[in-house]
Amino acid sequence: MxxxxxxxxxxxxxxxxxxxxxxxxxxxxxxxxxxxxxxxxxxxxxxxxxxxxxxxxxxxxxxxxxxxxxxxxxxxxxxxxxxxxxxxxxxxxxxxxxxxxxxxxxxxxxxxxxxxxxxxxxxxxxxxxxxxxxxxxxxxxxxxxPSDDYQGRALARTLLERGTGKVAVAYLNNDYGKGLAEAFKAEFEEKGGEIAGFAAHEDGKASYRSNLAELADGGADTLVLFDYGDGTGLTILRQALENGFFETFIGGDGMKSDAPIRELGAENLGTFYASSPVGExxxxxxxxxxxxxxxxxxxxxxxxxxxxxxxxxxxxxxxxxxxxxxxxxxxxxxxxxxxxxxxxxxxxxxxxxxxxxxxxxxxKGAAGDHNFDANGDVPGTYALWRVEGDTFAVETEMK
The missing domain is CATH 3.40.50.2300 (Response regulator)
Structure with a gap:
């Protein structure tokens, strides 16, 4: 970047x-x-x-x-x-x-x-x-x-619509990770999906292999990762790929960073996706x-x-x-x-x-009209992005 x-x-x-x-x-x-x-x-x-x-x-x-x-x-x-x-x-x-x-x-x-x-x-x-x-x-x-309550629920619906009915969820133990994970879990289970593993992790550890092994024991081949692509999220993604714990990886907006592409190589991220806001x-x-x-x-x-x-x-x-x-x-x-x-x-x-x-x-802004509600929040539009070359391209819109 x-x-x-x-x-x-x-x-x-x-x-x-x-x-x-x-x-x-x-x-x-x-x-x-x-x-x-x-x-x-x-x-x-x-x-x-x-x-x-x-x-x-x-x-x-x-x-x-x-x-x-x-x-x-x-x-x-x-x-x-x-x-x-x-x-x-x-x-x-x-x-x-x-x-x-x-x-x-x-x-x-x-x-x-x-x-x-x-x-x-x-x-x-x-x-x-x-x-x-x-x-x-x-x-x-x-x-x-938009609030992560919206993003998490939209991501859950999108995965189910794409045929992903069973996932494991790893999230950073902070306000961002917890809020996004809980919103995702609530919607995914309500709509009939199965959460095979759901666990918080702390920032800054050298190894998350034991965390990943426990999550993988649930039998899901998809890991939903709510973390930051410049930090712990990169370490977890790297170790999951190196050890073959999961086949597909779904990140929240914090994972839509060029760091995983730069550090891991686009050729290794063919099954890595991330959600993030997109301007209408x-x-x-x-x-x-x-x-x-x-x-x-x-x-x-x-x-x-x-x-x-x-x-x-x-x-x-x-x-x-x-x-x-x-x-x-x-x-x-x-x-x-x-x-x-x-x-x-x-x-x-x-x-x-x-x-x-x-x-x-x-x-009338770049990201929308921004008609604030009573809490100062705005609605928004999200998309699921895939890695394409050295950047991201829209895979599908999320609703």
Whole structure:
């Protein structure tokens, strides 16, 4: 996955787009998993967020021409790291909104400890745990990606429709892995499938062969693996292949990483599939794809559409709120509620003029319309992906 200078200069400096004096800056936090189990995914996600910021600044900036700045922080997909990074972003950098964190446990920790008490609106592009919906967040936590309750159930239905009626399930023992596994299990069994093994595992062990052997004893030839492809999930997949424990492997969105392809070889992954969100074909998606390709990005990289949308939405809400941090969460619902003149990705100048005129707008994003429900959640579309060359291609849509 391309690691552009745009994203990583931001990491080193703590902020990007420093063309204007600091007094003219409006800052938003970009809190990502730059290190840790999704490190291979994070650069493209940050690049997509920076594209939105670039477009805002090229088309007049925020409010009276202020420069929008993305302050990049590293959560490491770790609750404590996320809390520390969020504290710095809020209390030292003075951000007005936050995009991220990328991982569910980090979202829960940073929200509870930092952004909710501070009244800062958080929009995560990839925190998918059902627990996020339950936060007592005073309507300040949103996401542009569907809950894993939806993904897990859709994946269960898809496997059954494809004739896979018996599976073993291995999941990372954290908020992400547990939430996804439980949703999958509930739907799979309810629809008549058999779970031949269901077990949590801890992160960072050198060997998972005994775990895999126990799961394989149930007689399933398919392993459903809810983990991260840059971390423990890669180790488990490697050891399962080396020892012939299973024939087919199904991952959640955390496994849709280029790390397994790079480390294990596409030729060894002919029976490896992963689910992840996919943008519905729309004018919004086409606009994003063209703009992201123009800066060298891969529109098929995981969570790039949701990362872009989260950032563009944060900017729209700040503009609508007149820069008032306390009003961003209310403004966010106003700029993406299904009512008003359509705004597509990249149409900042148009949106800015309409907001100034008091005209209602409705953002039609790369990943969807984002009409937030009472919990700040959105519906979405998922697909099952297969390995094709050095990347992923859609195998089938999930319903």
């Amino acid at each position: 391309r690691k552009s200078s745009l994203a990583f200069v931001g990491v080193l400096l703590g902020a990007t787009a420093l063309a204007h004096p600091a007094s003219a800056d409006v800052k938003i936090g970009l809190l990502g998993g730059v290190s840790g189990p999704i490190a291979a995914m994070a650069p493209a996600m940050i690049d997509a967020a920076q594209l939105a910021i670039q477009q805002v600044n090229e088309q007049g900036g925020l409010l009276a021409g202020e420069n929008l700045v993305g302050v990049v922080g590293d959560s490491g997909c770790n609750p404590q790291n996320a809390t520390d990074a969020a504290t710095k972003a809020v209390n030292i950098e003075g951000i007005s909104a936050m995009v991220g964190p990328h991982c569910s446990g980090a979202v829960l920790a940073a929200a509870n400890s930092v952004t909710i008490p501070a009244g800062i609106t958080m929009i995560t592009p990839s925190g998918t745990s059902p627990e996020i919906s339950k936060l007592a967040d005073k309507d300040t936590v949103f996401r542009t990606v 074909q729309s004018a919004g998606l086409e606009a994003f794809n063209a703009a992201f390709k123009a800066i060298g990005g891969d529109p098929n990289a995981i969570f790039v559409t949701t990362s872009y949308d989260a950032t563009f939405l944060a900017a729209l809400a700040l503009e609508k709120a007149g820069g008032d941090k306390a009003k961003v969460h209310e403004a966010l619902r106003e700029v993406s509620n299904g009512e008003g003149e359509a705004i597509l990705p990249g149409e900042w100048k148009k949106a800015k003029e309409l907001i100034a005129a008091g005209t209602a707008i409705d953002y």
